[in-house]
């Protein structure tokens with residue numbers, strides 16, 4: 001009896017804690033919504049197609065810039081990818097300086113070195129050529145240079161006082177949509193803890209979506225980054241902070257990913273598919289800029305930090321489980337999305353929302369399976385689950401407006417399922433090998 005009473009008390013305490021957490025999280029979500037709709041967020045000028053880089057350079061030149069700082073990484077530089085921009089700048093007699101020191105998950109040291117070189121070379125504008133890490137590093141360099149401050153001083157929300165140094169982006173992957181967003185992530189050099197800077201001044205002036213640059217992306221990275229786009233769009237669509245505007249961009253991105261990601265994955269040289277995926281990534285970025293993300297990203301960020309899983313793949317691993325838990329609260333929204341994006345098959349439109357939502361979830365799961373994304377998370381430890389669940393819950397409570405708030409136990413349940421699937425996959429791989 002005493003044990004029963006203790007359990008009842010514990011459940012009651014947990015419920016009270018969860019209720020308190022819910023109230024705080026929902027209030028924060030409302031404040032974020034108000035802030036995101038009051039503060040205007042600029043949209044970058046978008047150039048699309050094989051001449052997009054030339055058009056981006058023309059804009060930069062027409063705006064009076066004469067000395068460009070190019071931010072990229074060593075691999076892209078070695079592959080000669082920046083030539084698409086530098087050849088054009090050469091032809092127009094515009095000087096430039098290349099910094100290729102950006103690493104995946106760039107640290108403050110990487111950003112500070114870029115800033116030092118840009119100031120030393122007296123550059124008046126910045127062109128980022130790369131994936132999310134390169135663009136985030138370039139955003140921080142541009143903001144620090146424009147505000148004459150250290151990158152660390154920009155961590156937090158609305159820390160800048162002045163505009164960034166003019167920033168232009170050439171994304172080389174169709175994933176993060178970072179060229180459209182108002183945030184940048186920098187890692188601590190020692191702890192590798194990620195710090196976020198959010199400011200509308202960080203949004204680049206222009207972006208060039210060039211399918212020829214993107215066609216070199218390997219199939220597994222095309223798959224991982226493509227599911228990142230899908231996750232941005234789905235989380236923005238399901239967000240309680242979604243609007244008519246964010247819905248437009250989220251639905252467009254979902255429709256494109258469902259159709260073009262399998263094509264880009266199977267044939268990297270399919271320029272139409274590459275271009276559409278590039279636009280989808282950009283649209284996904286615009287959608288989550290205002291509507292926010294959700295538990296898929298909150299948990300995936302932790303899987304990335306704990307077990308070094310690439311961001312897109314971590315999303316692909318978590319997405320099916322979060323769709324399942326959101327299914328009840330989001331069935332109406334998911335059914336509306338399925339109808340709007342043509343994911344409802346003939347004769348299905350008359351079905352109820354539950355069935356249509358299930359159909360959409362199944363199609364998303366099938367897409368992830370067709371892309372052969374490995375669900376294995378090496379080194380996953382049950383003893384980490386408390387901390388992971390706590391950090392994921394905090395990320396959601398601090399930043400997102402999700403359709404269903406989960407308790408720590410529910411997040412741990414998802415982690416347990418991921419571990420089970422991962423262990424099963426490892427076992428079957430071992431059996432095949434022996």
Ligand SMILES: [Fe+2]
Pocket residue numbers: 176228232297311
């Ligand atoms: Fe993402």
